[in-house]
Amino acid sequence: MIIDCHTHWGMVWQERDRGDPRRWLAVLDRHLINRAFVFGHANLDRLDHCREDNELLRRLSDASQERILPIGTVWLQMGAEAVNEARRCIEQLGMKGLKFHPWLQGASVTSPVMDDICRLGAEYRAPIFFHDGTPCYSLSEQIAGLALRFPQTDIVLAHSGLLWNWRSALLYADLPNLWFCLCGVTLRAMEIMARTVPPTRLLWGSDFGFGLADTIAYRLELARRACIPDPTRELMMGANAQRWLESR
Numbered sequence: 001m002i003i004d005c006h007t008h009w010g011m012v013w014q015e016r017d018r019g020d021p022r023r024w025l026a027v028l029d030r031h032l033i034n035r036a037f038v039f040g041h042a043n044l045d046r047l048d049h050c051r052e053d054n055e056l057l058r059r060l061s062d063a064s065q066e067r068i069l070p071i072g073t074v075w076l077q078m079g080a081e082a083v084n085e086a087r088r089c090i091e092q093l094g095m096k097g098l099k100f101h102p103w104l105q106g107a108s109v110t111s112p113v114m115d116d117i118c119r120l121g122a123e124y125r126a127p128i129f130f131h132d133g134t135p136c137y138s139l140s141e142q143i144a145g146l147a148l149r150f151p152q153t154d155i156v157l158a159h160s161g162l163l164w165n166w167r168s169a170l171l172y173a174d175l176p177n178l179w180f181c182l183c184g185v186t187l188r189a190m191e192i193m194a195r196t197v198p199p200t201r202l203l204w205g206s207d208f209g210f211g212l213a214d215t216i217a218y219r220l221e222l223a224r225r226a227c228i229p230d231p232t233r234e235l236m237m238g239a240n241a242q243r244w245l246e247s248r
Contacts, residue, residue, distance in 0.1 A: 001238035003033070006039075008040065019063070021063055033216070034238065036067065036069065037241075038060065038071060039073070040071075044105060051085060070094070072085075074086045074089070076117075078113075083117065086120055090120075098128050100114075100117075101130075102142075118146055118149070121154065126154075128153060128156065129158045131158055132161060133157075140172075151176075154177050156181055157181060160181060163184065163186060166186075170197070179203055191226050199231070203241055204219075
């Protein structure tokens, strides 16, 4: 089983396919990927597209027989309305969690609204994914600070620090509510993380979908070439995510 824990429904896909996920899913089929957590793109790029893109993700999930696992977003600049929309995503739209891109969305995770979102995540046992690894709002240690402050909330480093911040991410490997999605790190970093982070908190992702290019092949090959024990690799590639889904 393979579950891709970091994909997007890109704006170019929507412009071309108008809410029809068949060609998007065909790329997953080519790589034998069973399911994927899917983040938006328009809703991370523009606040005024937030609600409609969240709704689009729900429709895509329905059209895919729930192979697409929708993850909604809100903008912290929305204030109290952000919390209301996050609750709507989980309660009414059946989202599996929430995703934030503090760098792209231009908001600090120290916002009091983010505190309310983290409490909401704990209330619904909904994981919160964060783009991480880039300054000034998305350093891995900034995101890990939320995991320290909100131990009942599952926080996901959606890039595990990327190419340059992954060593900082590793400093927080012992936090039991911090998850590491190996999406964007080097092969060597992947190997070190697989030895340092508890195997039950490792995930894998491709970042597929921002554009039309197939980015899955490269990221899959990295995961397969990395010197990682087979039981750990099995957990990372899908078993952890499946266990996660079954527990909610």
